[in-house]
Amino acid sequence: xxxxxxxxxxxxxxxxxxxxxxxxxxxxxxxxxxxxxxxxxxxxxxxxxxxxxxxxxxxxxxxxxxxxx
Amino acid sequence: xxxxxxxxxxxxxxxxxxxxxxxxxxxxxxxxxxxxxxxxxxxxxxxxxxxxxxxxxxxxxxxxxxxxxxxxxxxxxxxxxxxxxxxxxxxxxxxxxxxxxxxxxxxxxxxxxxxxxxxxxxxxxxxxxxxxxxxxxxxxxxxxxxxxxxxxxxxxxxxxxxxxxxxxxxxxxxxxxxxxxxxxxxxxxxxxxxxxxxxxxxxxxxxxxxxxxxxxxxxxxxxxxxxxxxxxxxxxxxxxxxxxxxxxxxxxxxxxxxxxxxxxxxxxxxxxxxxxxxxxxxxxxxxxxxxxxxxxxxxxxxxxxxxxxxxxxxxxxxxxxxxxxxxxxxxxxxxxxxxxxxxxxxxxxxxxxxxxxxxxxxxxxxxxxxxxxxxxxxxxxxxxxxxxxxxxxxxxxxxxxxxxxx
Numbered sequence: 001x002x003x004x005x006x007x008x009x010x011x012x013x014x015x016x017x018x019x020x021x022x023x024x025x026x027x028x029x030x031x032x033x034x035x036x037x038x039x040x041x042x043x044x045x046x047x048x049x050x051x052x053x054x055x056x057x058x059x060x061x062x063x064x065x066x067x068x069x
Numbered sequence: 070x071x072x073x074x075x076x077x078x079x080x081x082x083x084x085x086x087x088x089x090x091x092x093x094x095x096x097x098x099x100x101x102x103x104x105x106x107x108x109x110x111x112x113x114x115x116x117x118x119x120x121x122x123x124x125x126x127x128x129x130x131x132x133x134x135x136x137x138x139x140x141x142x143x144x145x146x147x148x149x150x151x152x153x154x155x156x157x158x159x160x161x162x163x164x165x166x167x168x169x170x171x172x173x174x175x176x177x178x179x180x181x182x183x184x185x186x187x188x189x190x191x192x193x194x195x196x197x198x199x200x201x202x203x204x205x206x207x208x209x210x211x212x213x214x215x216x217x218x219x220x221x222x223x224x225x226x227x228x229x230x231x232x233x234x235x236x237x238x239x240x241x242x243x244x245x246x247x248x249x250x251x252x253x254x255x256x257x258x259x260x261x262x263x264x265x266x267x268x269x270x271x272x273x274x275x276x277x278x279x280x281x282x283x284x285x286x287x288x289x290x291x292x293x294x295x296x297x298x299x300x301x302x303x304x305x306x307x308x309x310x311x312x313x314x315x316x317x318x319x320x321x322x323x324x325x326x327x328x329x330x331x332x333x334x335x336x337x338x339x340x341x342x343x344x345x346x347x348x349x350x351x352x353x354x355x356x357x358x359x360x361x362x363x364x365x366x367x368x369x370x371x372x373x374x375x376x377x378x379x380x381x382x383x384x385x386x387x388x389x390x391x392x393x394x395x396x397x398x399x400x401x402x403x404x405x406x407x408x409x410x411x412x413x414x415x416x417x418x419x420x421x422x423x424x425x426x427x428x429x430x431x432x433x434x435x436x437x438x439x440x441x442x443x444x445x446x447x448x449x450x451x452x453x454x455x456x457x458x459x460x461x462x463x464x465x466x467x468x469x470x471x472x473x474x475x
Contacts, residue, residue: 015421018183022347033178034426057409058351060417 003068005044007052009036013063023058024051036063079118079252086110090118091148091361091384092251097458101401104389112373119148121381123366124389128397128413130373131390134364134383135417141364141383142166143420147460148363148382149251158301160309163420170419176290176298177306177423180228180283186430189224193431196223197438205442205471209449213467217323220435224427225314229307230282231271238267243316247460261308268307272300283310310424317359318428320463321414322435324357325350327464328403329436330448335405340444343437349405350432355412356403358388359463362416387413388462445473 007027009020016034020027026048028036044052044066056064082093085103090096096103107114108126115123125131134141143166144155155164162173179185200219204210222236242260250257268284275285287303298306329336339346362385369379377383391412394400415422422428448454452468 015418016178017415017421018426021183030182030184032182033175034182054408058411060411060413060415062411 005049005052006042006067006069007038007044007055008042008065008067009038010063010065011035011037013061015061015063017060019058019060020055020064024048024055027052027055086114087116088118089114089116089124091124092458097456097462100388100462101392104386104392105401108389108393111375113375113377115381119150119382120152122148122384123372123377123381124384124386125372126386126389126393127373127395128390128393129395130375131385131387131413132417133372134385135413135420137370138167138170138419140366140368140370140377142367143170143364145365145382146363147247147251148384149254151254152382153254158299158305160305160312161302162306162423163309163313164305167419172292173302173306174419174423176287177310180286181423181426183426186426189228189427190430190434192227193220193224193434194438196220197435198442201438201442207471209452209468209470211452211466212326212469213319213323213464216439217326217435217464217467218319220322220431221315221318221428224431225311228283228427229310230280230284239311239315243312246312247316248458251459264308264311265304268304272303283307313422314424314427316457316461316463317422317424318431320359320457320461321354321357321428321432323464323467324359324462325353325432325436326439326446326469327448327454327467328353328357329440330446330467330469332403335403336440336444338405339436340440343440345406346433346436346440347429348407350429350436351410351412352403352405352407354414354429354432355391355397355407355410357463358391358412358414359461360414360416360422361386361388361460361462362420363460387416443471446471 014035018034020036021030027039029039030036052066056066079090079092082088082090085106112127112130113123113125125134143164146164162170165173197220200216204215222239223233226233242264245256245260271284279285287306290298339349364383364385366377366379366381370377392400415425446469449468449470454464455466457463457465
């Protein structure tokens, strides 16, 4: 059984490139300015692990953390 | 237009490492080997041209500078031969530094979110198809003059609420500011004045007849204290939206089609797998990033171990950063399904392009509609591809042969 993943966006680093929302719309939400935050508490539902890593590795500001619980 | 006062031409470059010049014809035609040479020499190089200017050559050095608003100011964002007085509210927020930057930026962000762009997408798709209708029956076409140029002009005119038919006017102002203005101050001033007069008339008209567009949006905007923006701020932001929204995406769509015209394998793959187009757009943005920004050094510091002195400009080359092989494996190749792509085409840090979601949508739609209707095209060997000079790089003449009988 794989570890459960959690995503987190550092609001001080996010500049609203919105790459995470394009690549993993289930895991991220945008505010009225287009800046991102994780959906809910950031828990990655089973099957979306790849998308979590993809979002992290395409963030130009290195604002996304993926942690294993 | 007659032009009696020709600015002095720059001497040709013979030593790129110590005397680079981003307006040299060699740089305009093919900058990539130059950037590789400079990167191999140092993470930061310097030229005495433009009254002194640095060029960071690595992704890391570009990121350091973009994130350092203490030593690097945005009050000047074009590297030019002259450094006239800085105008107040030149083009906020792109010409703003902290702390005034953030409120000016936040004002412009809501109309440019991905959701807002989804609402605009059908209009852009219609514009693309109207343009294609105009030349699809022909055997050859200049895709820069007939297609790529008009998509961003008409999209931003639609958002601002100004006539799409005025687009020749806008394209001429931008040419005067971004290209001729590097060496000829009078051209830049003339264009800025004409733009202000143009927008002032539109603002005046909206005082009696309010509209549902970006001009009215800015006129009705309030700061934290509830006060309306100064007139000069509204005009500065409108000039910015027009200047930044046109040449840039025109270039990005043009470079993408140029690549696809000469790379049948990529073209065929995108036609077979249209779902890959958004990923390909990111890679084309990386490989052919159109926009080079600038900063002014206001305090001495060190970047990637290189001393940087106040009073110099910095050519902040996101395009060169995006070709750094230490950041991107096979940096000199276009890999249209590249999975990891932290490219900096829209900048890094607080000045991230406010129109990045608009540009991405326009690029995706422009490529989708073109490939759907014109799957076969190639560069016309009888024509010449020409590239714009200086701040924004993209094809300004893009002669294609259309159809299979080539």
